[in-house]
Amino acid sequence: MKRGRWLVFLFVSPAVILVGVLMYYPMIGTVIDSLYATSFIDPTPKFVGLSIYREILTSIDFAEVVRNSCIWTAGVVLLQNVVGFAFALLLDQRLPGRALMRSLVLLPWVLPGVVAAILWRFMFDPQLGLINSFLIRLHLSGQGIPWLAQTSTALPAAIVAAVWKGFPFSTVVYLAGLQHVDAEQIEAAIIDGAGQLRRLFDVVLPAMRELIALNVILTTILTFNYFDMIWVLTRGGPENATNIFPTRIFELAFGEFRFGEGATYGVFSILVLTLLLALYAAIRRGAERKSAGA
Amino acid sequence: MTRGSRAAGRAGLASLQFGLVLFVLLPVFWMVSVSLKPATEPFAIPARLWPDHPTLANFLHAFRPEFRTYFINSVVVSLATVAISVSLGLLAAYSFTRTQFRLLSVLMALVLAAQMFPESAIIIPIYRIMRSADLLNTYASLIIAYVAVTLPVAIWMLRAFLMRLPPTLEEAAEIDGAGPLRTFLDIVLPLSRPGVVATAVFVLVVTWQEFLFALSFISSKSMRTLPVGINDFIGQYGISYGELMATSVLISLPVVAIFMVLQRYFVAGLTVGAVKG
Amino acid sequence: MMIPRILLAATALMAVATTAPAQTVTLRFWDNQQAESGLSIYQKEAVQRFEKENPNIKVDVTTVPYPEYQQRLLTAVQGGNAPDVATLDQIWIAAFAKAGVIEPLDARAGAAGITSATFFKGAWDSANYDGHLWGIPFNVDAWSFTYYNKRLLQQAGVDPQSLLTWKGLAAAGKKLTGNGRFGIGLFGHKGEDTTVVLDSFIFSNGGKVLNADGSCALTSPQSVAALRYLQSLVPYAPRGILNAASGDMRQLFLNGSLAMEFWPALEQPTLLKSKLDWGFVAGTAPAGKTPVGTYGGWNLAIFKSAAHKDAAWKFIRFLTRTDVNGSVVDLIPANIAAAKTFLAGKRRGPRRILKYLEDAAPRPLSPRYLEVSNIEVTLAQDVYSGKDPGAAASTACAAIDALH
Known part of the structure; x- marks a missing residue:
């Protein structure tokens, strides 16, 4: 083992160096930038300490972006995992055509992000879109609903599109996990006379706790930083209804030439995401303590 | 019943x-x-x-010379990224799995946490790095950036897979006098094929659709990749939806096809990887 | 920066790096990718002609579609890798000048005898900021012409000339809405097209966006009346105004479910290719006033960091020449003489377009224009979603005045 240590470091070094140079080094630069008032039109940096932070913290924009980011992340992660799990349960049954169904259900995930976003913008189109076409034909709505053009429906619509794109990955992960739930435990539960639902909650879910936790964390990080979908669907509009951290940062830095504020939003973005993950960890710890106590 | x-x-x-x-x-x-x-x-x-x-007229329009150029660029960049990311990931994952010491765990956590940065906040500094390394407008710029993004997840997936392999096999090899490198090449590598395929597909899917890096590092038209290229077709004043959707189908087809062929391994690889993650 | 360079260079050995051998002077030229198909061929021919006339200069052309151009150019400039010469949107000139990344061209223009008389006034004005000339006008257009479906108007008994007045336009909108059809296509998504249409209604009523001293002018009675008028058109528009772009209206107009739409002259090639029977009037204004459009277009600028400024200037002179300008643009040449030939050959209603261009007004020349524009988009969205125009304008003005 000892003589292998140098080899271990050799193997690990490319990953560490690449991530260090391309991710951490720029990130430190971003944190430093956020302490200076810099913008494209005024390139000489002035040290202003935390005053940009104070300014942003008290702005309405920031409050809206935080609220949207939390709703967006929570909504997509929750639905993606629930829908993903439900599909996994269904596809786990020994049914005819299972192999084909398993690969077909993965299609949305394989579709390039820009393509999926363009497709959903078209799906939601008030006049030409397929969704409103169904609503009109089924007489559920007279003229169709402008999903992406109302502040009340834009974010939920974007969440639906993102869930469609992302749930298949969760399905595969859970499908894999289901195959490793101990068959004996399930049989024992059946002999005990447990119904389908009881079986699910008493045996399957506890057995997959670790896996669910991991998948939730991974999808949280990916969703929080998911840029393409909202950018193509609404660019963060109407008003600020779908503006989340990545779209707001892009809008500030490249749409309005305000690099300093973009950097500050970037730092906040990392903070909020860390908070979200900490919150999640706390909830889990609480739930575990409760289940251990019971 | x-x-x-x-x-x-x-x-x-x-x-x-x-x-x-x-x-x-x-x-x-x-x-x-x-x-x-x-x-x-x-x-x-x-x-x-x-x-x-x-x-099929829309497809004939969509399959123009630029599309073919972008397609080849996408293939080159994606395949190179998959090859590098999976090889490096396998080596790193193997080290993480077989050796336990604190510094390594900390490094591993830091490498994974890199996924938390919003790309648009760090794209200008990354661009500067690429420029000072004289890599703009090259395949290398994209491959390096994509490896940096996909490698952490590749390590995570492969590590979960490798941890399932029984250590007795390797111990036997070591007793036979094989060095760590031999053990890795002769024993570990052949056994980890499903995990490698699963990881490769994951990296391919992510790389094939990447947009922001490709947009920023590549200005020359002859070096553009498909996700950026599709915007060439949309332009400010738009093409017909028919042509747009035909282009979308063409972009999606290769990954879908590869995925269909490999999906059995993919699901199998994830099955193992996910459980012990 | 030393360490990353070595590391990356080492990593780069794994992949193929392409580097062109430098022989003569190579000029890096960036341009907004123009939409009209086939234009790139003329552009290529023009570049070849330039290279023939100047054998020691090679031009390396990069075209970027509009939605990505701003981001890519900005990244390149900030990353210390600006091109030698590029087309800049009129609304970027002040910011690029203030940032100190482009060259003042007064001396060169003076020496070459280039004066404002060659170009449309609005285009020339947009290249001037803070007492200096920062670019040479390349191409122009104006928002917005009112395009209409001839058959639908005939069926409803609407005289196209009536669309020139606000009263007539609203009446036509009302008449043409119903039975699954829409009268007037309004768009209010987050984008510059939303702003330019809003501006053209404000301008046509004698209003302004900013006063001469840079303070917000959107609360003036003329501006608020324009906002109120736009709001009155909402019932005649297809649903989903707040996420609709001008391009989204094209399908509806082409399939006959939309009678009238606001577009620049650039929309003509697309419509000419269709089977639709269409016409247009140049803008709309309250009775007795002249319609004033919003100027759009591009100026050619030389970057401070350019290695070959003299060659870049030669190239600019070439592209804006009367005999070249018309063949390398899909908007309208900014050179008036070239524009006349171009319009006569390639556009319907050339004289009406010329007149509209002469009357059009530019958007505010402020280095923080992009922020002003985003505030205007929010104003437009407030107005289109039914908020009180006066109150919405006050909110917008508070935000604009807080910028300074």
């Missing part, structure tokens, strides 16, 4: 499965349908599911 009602239940479940998958695929179906609509056939309100006179 009687045999008959169980069969009926299974048939019900099967049709439920079928129906739900169809529902999921409806947008994809519509994409194909619109791609077959002739430019002269106006859009109906409310929309129709299938064009009156389907045609």
Whole structure:
């Protein structure tokens, strides 16, 4: 083992160096930038300490972006995992055509992000879109609903599109996990006379706790930083209804030439995401303590 | 439960499965349908599911010379990224799995946490780095950036997989006098093939659709990749939806095809990887 | 920066790096990718002609579609890798000048005898900021012409000339809405097209966006009346105004479910290719006033960091020449003489377009224009979603005045 240590470091070094140079080094630069008032039109940096932070913290924009980011992340992660799990349960049954169904259900995930976003913008189109076409034909709505053009429906619509794109990955992960739930435990539960639902909650879910936790964390990080979908669907509009951290940062830095504020939003973005993950960890710890106590 | 009602239940479940998958695929179906609509056939309100006179004309338009160039660029960049990311990931994952010391765990956590940075906040500094290394407008710039993004997840997936391999095999090899490198090449590598395939597909899917780096590092038209290239076709004043959807279908086809071929390994690889993650 | 360079260079050995051998002077030229198909061929021919006339200069052309151009150019400039010469949107000139990344061209223009008389006034004005000339006008257009479906108007008995007045336009909108059809296509998504249409209504009523001293002018009675008028058109528009772009209206117009739409002259090639029977009037204004459009277009600028400024200037002179300008643009040449030939050959209603261009007004020349524009988009969205125009304008003005 000892003589292998140098080899271990050799193997690990490319990953560490690449991530260090391309991710951490720029990130430190971003944190430093956020302490200076810099913008494209005024390139000489002035040290202003935390005053940009104070300014942003008290702005309405920031409050809206935080609220949207939390709703967006929570909504997509929750639905993606629930829908993903439900599909996994269904596809786990020994049914005819299972192999084909398993690969077909993965299609949305394989579709390039820009393509999926363009497709959903078209799906939601008030006049030409397929969704409103169904609503009109089924007489559920007279003229169709402008999903992406109302502040009340834009974010939920974007969440639906993102869930469609992302749930298949969760399905595969859970499908894999289901195959490793101990068959004996399930049989024992059946002999005990447990119904389908009881079986699910008493045996399957506890057995997959670790896996669910991991998948939730991974999808949280990916969703929080998911840029393409909202950018193509609404660019963060109407008003600020779908503006989340990545779209707001892009809008500030490249749409309005305000690099300093973009950097500050970037730092906040990392903070909020860390908070979200900490919150999640706390909830889990609480739930575990409760289940251990019971 | 009687045999008959169980069969009926299974048939019900099967049709439920079928129906739900169809529902999921409806947008994809519509994409194909619109791609077959002739430019002269106006859009109906409310929309129709299938064009009156389907045609492949949109595909002929979409398959223009630029598309072919972008396609080749995408293939080169994606394949190189997959090769590098999976090889480096395998080596790193192997080290993380077989050796336990604190510094390594900390490094590993830091490498994974890198996923938390919003790309648009750090794109200008990354651009500067690429420029000072004289890498702008090269395949290398994209490959390096994509490896940096995909490597952490590749390590995570492969590590989970390797941890499932019984250590007794390697111990036996070491007793036989094989060095760590030999052990890795002769024993570990052949056994980890499903995990490697799963990781490769994951890296391919992520790389094939990356947009922001490709947009920023590449200005020359001859070096553009597909996700950026599709915007060339949209432009400020737009092409027809039919052509756009035909291009979308063409972009999606290669990954879908590869995925269909490899999906068995992919699911198998994830099966193992996910459980012990 | 030393360490990353070595590391990356080492990593780069794994992949193929492409580097062109430098022989003569190579000029790096960036341009917004123009939409009209086939234009790139003329552009290529023009570049070849330039290279023939100047054998020691090679031009390396990069075209970027509009939605990505701003981001890519900005990244390149900030990353210390700006091109030698590029087309800049009129609304970027002040910011690029203030940032100190482009060259003042007064001396060169003076020496070459280039004066404002060669170009449309609005285009020339947009290249001037803070007492200096920062670019040479390349191409122009104006928002917005009112395009209409001839058959639908005939069926409804609407005289196209009536669309020139606000009253007539609203009446036509009302008449043409119903039975699954829409009268007037309004768009209010987050994008510059939303702003330019809003501006053209404000301008046509004698209003302004900013006063001469840079303070917000959107609360003036003329501006608020224009906002109120736009709001009155909402019932005649297809649903989903707040996420609709001008391009989204094209399908509806082409399939005959939309009778009238606001577009620049650039929309003509697309419509000419269709089977639709269409016409247009140049803008709309309250009775007795002249319609004033919003100027759009591009100026050619030389970057401070350019290695070959003299060659870049030669190239600019070439592209804006009367005999070249018309063949390398899909908007309208900014050179008036070239524009006349171009319009006569390639556009319907050339004289009406010329007149509209002469009357059009530019958007505010402020280095923080992009922020002003985003505030205007929010104003437009407030107005289109039914908020009180006066109150919405006050909110917008508070935000604009807080910028300074």
